[in-house]
Amino acid sequence: MKKYLFWCIFFLILLFYNSIETKILEDIQHVSAIGYDYVDKHRMKGTAAAPFYPAGINVEPLDAFFTAEGHTFLDILQKQQLESQRKLVTGRLQNFLISKELAKHGVSELTDPLGRSTEIGRDVYMAVVDGSVEELLTFKYTNAPTSAEYLSDFMERNLKDIIPKPTVHVFLDQYNGFVQDPFLPIIEKKHDHIRYKGLALFKNDRYVGELSDKESYLFKLLYERTKTGTDQFSMKNKKYIALQNIRSKVKYKVSGSQDEPRIDVHVSFLGEVKDAPSISVGEGTLKEMEQEWSKGTTQRAEKMMKKFKELKVDPLGITEKARSHFRNFDKKAWEERYPTVPVTFHMKIRITNTGISNKS
Amino acid sequence: MLPLPSENRKVSPFFVFYLIVAAQFGLGVFSFQREIVKFVGNDAWIAVIIAGISIHVVLWMVYQILNKGANDITVIHKDLFGPWLGGLFSLALIVYLLTLAVSVVRSYIELIQVWIFPQLETWYMALILLALVYVYIIGGFRIIVGICFLSFIFTTPIFFIMLGFPLRHMQASHLFPIFDHSVAELLTATKTMSYSLTGFETIFFFYTFIKDAPKSQKWGHYGTAFSTISYLVIMIVSLMYFSKNQLLESVWPTLTIWQIADFTFLERFEFLGLSFWLFSVLNSVCLFTWAGTRGLKQLYSLKQKHSLIAILVMTAVAAVFLKTREQIDQLSSVMDALSLYVMYAYIPFIFFYQMIKGKLRRTS
Numbered sequence: 001m002k003k004y005l006f007w008c009i010f011f012l013i014l015l016f017y018n019s020i021e022t023k024i025l026e027d028i029q030h031v032s033a034i035g036y037d038y039v040d041k042h043r044m045k046g047t048a049a050a051p052f053y054p055a056g057i058n059v060e061p062l063d064a065f066f067t068a069e070g071h072t073f074l075d076i077l078q079k080q081q082l083e084s085q086r087k088l089v090t091g092r093l094q095n096f097l098i099s100k101e102l103a104k105h106g107v108s109e110l111t112d113p114l115g116r117s118t119e120i121g122r123d124v125y126m127a128v129v130d131g132s133v134e135e136l137l138t139f140k141y142t143n144a145p146t147s148a149e150y151l152s153d154f155m156e157r158n159l160k161d162i163i164p165k166p167t168v169h170v171f172l173d174q175y176n177g178f179v180q181d182p183f184l185p186i187i188e189k190k191h192d193h194i195r196y197k198g199l200a201l202f203k204n205d206r207y208v209g210e211l212s213d214k215e216s217y218l219f220k221l222l223y224e225r226t227k228t229g230t231d232q233f234s235m236k237n238k239k240y241i242a243l244q245n246i247r248s249k250v251k252y253k254v255s256g257s258q259d260e261p262r263i264d265v266h267v268s269f270l271g272e273v274k275d276a277p278s279i280s281v282g283e284g285t286l287k288e289m290e291q292e293w294s295k296g297t298t299q300r301a302e303k304m305m306k307k308f309k310e311l312k313v314d315p316l317g318i319t320e321k322a323r324s325h326f327r328n329f330d331k332k333a334w335e336e337r338y339p340t341v342p343v344t345f346h347m348k349i350r351i352t353n354t355g356i357s358n359k360s
Numbered sequence: 361m362l363p364l365p366s367e368n369r370k371v372s373p374f375f376v377f378y379l380i381v382a383a384q385f386g387l388g389v390f391s392f393q394r395e396i397v398k399f400v401g402n403d404a405w406i407a408v409i410i411a412g413i414s415i416h417v418v419l420w421m422v423y424q425i426l427n428k429g430a431n432d433i434t435v436i437h438k439d440l441f442g443p444w445l446g447g448l449f450s451l452a453l454i455v456y457l458l459t460l461a462v463s464v465v466r467s468y469i470e471l472i473q474v475w476i477f478p479q480l481e482t483w484y485m486a487l488i489l490l491a492l493v494y495v496y497i498i499g500g501f502r503i504i505v506g507i508c509f510l511s512f513i514f515t516t517p518i519f520f521i522m523l524g525f526p527l528r529h530m531q532a533s534h535l536f537p538i539f540d541h542s543v544a545e546l547l548t549a550t551k552t553m554s555y556s557l558t559g560f561e562t563i564f565f566f567y568t569f570i571k572d573a574p575k576s577q578k579w580g581h582y583g584t585a586f587s588t589i590s591y592l593v594i595m596i597v598s599l600m601y602f603s604k605n606q607l608l609e610s611v612w613p614t615l616t617i618w619q620i621a622d623f624t625f626l627e628r629f630e631f632l633g634l635s636f637w638l639f640s641v642l643n644s645v646c647l648f649t650w651a652g653t654r655g656l657k658q659l660y661s662l663k664q665k666h667s668l669i670a671i672l673v674m675t676a677v678a679a680v681f682l683k684t685r686e687q688i689d690q691l692s693s694v695m696d697a698l699s700l701y702v703m704y705a706y707i708p709f710i711f712f713y714q715m716i717k718g719k720l721r722r723t724s
Contacts, residue, residue, distance in 0.1 A: 010487070010491060013484070013487065014488070017484055019479050019480070019481060019484075020477050020479050020480055021479055091627065091628065092627055115606075115609070118474065118475045118476075118630075121619055121620075121622075121627065121628055122616065122619040122620045123619075123620050123622050165528075167620075169529065169619075169620055170529065172606060173529075173602060173603050173606050174603070176603060176605045176606045176609060179603065180603075320531070320533055320534075321533060323533075324533040324534070324535075324536035324537060325536070325537065326537070327537050327540055328540070
């Protein structure tokens with residue numbers, strides 16, 4: 001009897017316990033993109049894109065935006081909540097935008113909840129917006145049902161071929177990391193499209209400079225192994241040639257002592273000629289093309305490295321390579337030495353074929 | 361002293377593998393990295409290997425003790441130290457295992473509160489968990505072996521499949537330079553690591569329930585090797601996936617790694633994984649509590665059902681009283697220190713004491 005009584009009470013408790021706040025799909029509104037503009041030293045303006053799906057079959061989602069000013073991520077979310085028809089949740093957040101102006105003033109306060117909250121995933125894509133975030137998010141683009149959808153497609157499917165993947169995990173890792181400075185893509189609204197503009201370079205949590213879209217492709221070659229993209233270069237006679245990247249590898253070699261380190265960067269590039277108007281492509285010219293490409297790319301890489309050294313940023317993670325090479329790594333000394341460390345680029349290229357045409 | 365269990369209550373030797381894995385491979389895999397990385401940074405994986413090897417040695421000692429005594433630890437204690445002191449030793453071991461159970465229960469509830477349901481109240485979750493534990497333990501030892509086996513089937517594949525997702529973001533350079541830390545630092549880290557591998561002491565109590573028990577030793581070693589390798593793999597993955605500072609900042613690095621996973625049908629995997637880990641928690645709590653009640657039965661002829669109810673109520677009360685993260689951490693660090701003494705002082709002590717006593721008996 002006592003046993004039955006216990007189990008009865010047990011099941012009653014199970015059934016009638018309701019202190020947990022439920023989030024039912026029909027009763028919430030998913031924020032799919034969120035962006036922040038700079039207002040003044042302590043405040044920023046947040047814009048949340050939370051497309052609304054009306055009831056019914058085959059209905060188009062309605063664009064919905066909520067804008068509010070505040071001090072922190074949650075503060076702004078709470079104010080945005082005051083306007084929305086349903087509870088805003090960030091569980092399916094896909095894009096996180098920061099205006100360039102805000103990035104110049106530091107983003108650490110904004111990115112803290114990304115690392116702390118369990119309600120935001122780590123594969124959220126991040127970007128810096130040149131211009132107003134609000135304008136970019138709320139514009140009605142003609143090529144996608146909602147702006148949030150355009151943005152997330154753009155970031156996830158397109159941008160991954162152009163630059164290293166800019167997810168929250170990567171950003172936090174580089175920002176918190178001992179040894180590397182973060183970078184994020186810059187996007188802008190141009191006419192009625194979103195356009196990739198270049199790569200924003202960060203020192204700690206502050207924007208300090210940027211690379212153009214052409215430079216950022218070179219940056220990807222120097223940063224990780226790639227399988228995508230085309231690279232254009234000019235021959236001596238001012239004829240332009242476009243190379244399709246089949247695959248490229250990059251290797252960093254650290255040598256010397258900690259007081260006098262040397263870095264050698266070896267890039268090997270396997271390419272295919274895709275576009276060579278009015279140039280006879282033969283045995284001799286291929287060699288010439290390879291040489292021209294190596295020379296040109298080395299120069300561009302050196303120029304880029306010079307820029308990094310001037311800005312004292314290390315987005316390539318050279319410090320990390322040095323740390324993993326030297327025992328008892330002294331970070332402070334390295335930071336001072338970084339602008340003077342000689343970095344040499346060795347570009348090796350092999351052009352495998354010239355497409356399906358052999359014009360000579 | 362009770363009669364040895366009859367044949368139909370025993371299990372085959374190879375089940376020792378699942379029992380050992382159940383005791384060692386639990387909540388530890390979520391959070392063990394931080395404490396170790398704090399001391400040795402990128403050399404943390406070496407500490408895991410050293411700890412694994414040392415546990416093998418301790419496990420070997422445990423089997424030597426049990427094979428010589430041919431009974432469970434309470435009887436061996438009594439033989440070696442007499443009823444009073446022996447009983448005291450047994451009681452201490454029992455209390456240690458039961459406290460481990462409390463620590464596991466509370467840590468799991470905290471995990472759910474932080475990750476999934478912030479409003480969830482401790483007593484409610486403890487009630488559900490411990491009711492389940494009651495149902496399993498009352499079914500007897502063979503049921504517990506069953507849940508250990510099931511849990512192995514459910515949790516370990518998830519664990520290894522999930523290692524595939526961070527691959528894209530891993531950097532081999534994080535592991536270098538190898539041996540950048542002193543031996544003293546490595547040993548401190550090894551000490552912390554051993555805590556994750558504790559729990560195999562339950563073998564002191566279920567030894568008599570294994571058919572042909574001395575033959576089960578190799579399965580015990582396989583089990584320990586399996587847990588060590590799991591810990592080693594996740595440690596290496598975390599080291600390569602996170603930068604050192606971020607690893608130090610993450611409270612549950614393994615779950616943070618799971619956050620990167622993205623299935624088409626499931627945006628956030630860690631919630632599912634965390635729920636699956638209920639099995640893993642259940643089997644270690646069952647095992648510890650069963651060992652405790654079994655010991656009490658041997659010592660005081662208490663009916664296992666009665667002592668079980670009392671212990672579960674006490675566990676629930678203790679879990680409710682641990683309110684903040686600091687308190688939970690404090691319990692963990694106390695258990696951390698205690699487990700060190702149990703594994704590296706107490707077990708070798710019994711081992712050598714038994715050896716010397718055996719030799720004296722033979723000569724006299």
